[in-house]
Amino acid sequence: MAKLFRAVIMGPPGSGKGTISERIAQSFGLKHLSSGDFLRENIAANTEAGVLAKTYIERGLMVPDNVMTRLLLPRLEEMTRHSWLMDGFPCTLAQAKALNSTCDLDLVISLNIPYETLKDRLSDRWIHPASGRVYNRGFNPPRVQGRDDLSGEPLIQHDNDQPEALVARLRHYKDVAKPVIDLYKSKGILHTFSGTETDRIWPYINSLLSTKIPSRPETDTQHIPMP
Numbered sequence: 555m556a557k558l559f560r561a562v563i564m565g566p567p568g569s570g571k572g573t574i575s576e577r578i579a580q581s582f583g584l585k586h587l588s589s590g591d592f593l594r595e596n597i598a599a600n601t602e603a604g605v606l607a608k609t610y611i612e613r614g615l616m617v618p619d620n621v622m623t624r625l626l627l628p629r630l631e632e633m634t635r636h637s638w639l640m641d642g643f644p645c646t647l648a649q650a651k652a653l654n655s656t657c658d659l660d661l662v663i664s665l666n667i668p669y670e671t672l673k674d675r676l677s678d679r680w681i682h683p684a685s686g687r688v689y690n691r692g693f694n695p696p697r698v699q700g701r702d703d704l705s706g707e708p709l710i711q712h713d714n715d716q717p718e719a720l721v722a723r724l725r726h727y728k729d730v731a732k733p734v735i736d737l738y739k740s741k742g743i744l745h746t747f748s749g750t751e752t753d754r755i756w757p758y759i760n761s762l763l764s765t766k767i768p769s770r771p772e773t774d775t776q777h778i779p780m781p
């Protein structure tokens with residue numbers, strides 16, 4: 555069996571983690587795991603951790619480390635046969651240390667995007683709350699304005715994506731992420747990408763990953779029909 559590959563993508567809110575993770579998952583066949591999706595699944599299923607997490611998310615707060623690790627680590631331990639890319643976890647040093655004790659990461663991608671860019675993107679971000687699908691009027695607009703492409707349900711905007719709340723969220727991200735970034739830098743697995751556009755950053759991430767993971771078998775093998 556090919557060696558498994560485990561990666562984490564980090565970056566401030568709106569930096570494009572979700573967008574880039576989807577591209578990585580498609581191009582390299584990694585499973586895209588998202589802390590936000592895990593939380594939404596647990597909330598929908600009314601699990602003990604989900605009920606607890608909801609009380610924090612509703613107040614715009616981060617879910618405590620022990621709830622996050624109790625929720626995520628068993629899921630990661632189950633993934634013994636898959637390569638994966640985790641988006642949104644770890645967020646704090648305590649989470650990173652807990653993850654460290656469960657598995658060895660191969661690579662960490664850190665996105666470094668200017669504040670003005672984040673502000674512009676997030677003030678124009680529209681979300682389908684039930685699925686977590688994300689749209690942006692300039693970048694990936696929904697087919698029908700204000701409606702989710704798959705369900706047709708209405709899209710909403712988060713209050714905490716508005717500029718006033720965003721300043722506080724970004725400051726908070728910087729404070730908690732710094733020791734995590736330093737940890738991964740010291741392990742020699744951190745790769746930082748800077749820029750204002752996902753489409754310009756993506757080729758660099760793509761070529762880095764191409765040196766580390768073979769591209770998906772399905773896209774490698776072209777079946778040319780016999781004449």
Ligand SMILES: Nc1nc2c(ncn2[C@H]2C[C@H](O)[C@@H](COP(=O)(O)OP(=O)(O)OP(=O)(O)O)O2)c(=O)[nH]1
Nearest residue numbers: 567568569570571572573675679689690693751752
């Ligand atoms: N205009 C523009 N918008 C972008 C670009 N890349 C992503 N976006 C949009 C898609 C979304 O509406 C918003 C944020 O992207 P993501 O949801 O992928 O970001 P991320 O997962 O880091 O945010 P989160 O941690 O969930 O708050 O920006 C870009 O290069 N240009």
Ligand SMILES: Nc1ncnc2c1ncn2[C@@H]1O[C@H](COP(=O)(O)OP(=O)(O)O)[C@@H](O)[C@H]1O
Nearest residue numbers: 589590591593611615616617622642643644645
């Ligand atoms: N690693 C984490 N640690 C603590 N809380 C988290 C973590 N990941 C997600 N959350 C919580 O779940 C919420 C939703 O996460 P997500 O879908 O990534 O969206 P966003 O960060 O844009 O709000 C966050 O606002 C936060 O309250």
